[in-house]
Amino acid sequence: MPYKAKPIEKKYFTIGEVAKDLGVATSLIRFWESQFDFISPKKNSKGNRKFTQDDLKKLKMVYHLVKEKGYTLSGAHEHIKTHKDKIETEAEMINSLKKIRGFLEEMKNQLP
Numbered sequence: 619m620p621y622k623a624k625p626i627e628k629k630y631f632t633i634g635e636v637a638k639d640l641g642v643a644t645s646l647i648r649f650w651e652s653q654f655d656f657i658s659p660k661k662n663s664k665g666n667r668k669f670t671q672d673d674l675k676k677l678k679m680v681y682h683l684v685k686e687k688g689y690t691l692s693g694a695h696e697h698i699k700t701h702k703d704k705i706e707t708e709a710e711m712i713n714s715l716k717k718i719r720g721f722l723e724e725m726k727n728q729l730p
Contacts, residue, residue: 630660630668639674640681650680653691654698678713686712 637644651657651667657676659667669677683694 630670631674633659633667633669636669636674636677640677642681642685647677650677650684654680654695656698675710678710682708682712 631639633644633647637647640647651659654676657673657680659669659673661667679698680694683689683697684691689697
């Protein structure tokens with residue numbers, strides 16, 4: 619039986635990669651980092667941020683509340699304190715649906 623290689627999963631992401639994934643400016647990522655104390659990426663010796671999957675999950679949660687649901691920053695703080703598990707699940711579901719939609723649109727574009 620042939621060896622099946624396991625896909626390599628990135629452990630760290632640059633701020634540029636995170637901003638591109640969320641579709642926002644890097645300055646907004648830095649601003650959210652200053653406003654939400656639970657977002658704290660590691661920094662290398664040069665001071666460059668290294669975001670983990672967990673950091674991405676937290677940023678997507680903030681993005682979902684502020685950009686998609688229209689919460690103010692203080693409203694997002696309060697909502698996260700009281701409904702963190704529900705928000706994470708909802709944000710993950712929306713992200714999955716966006717991936718499926720992208721896949722379906724790509725398939726549609728390939729049809730003759």
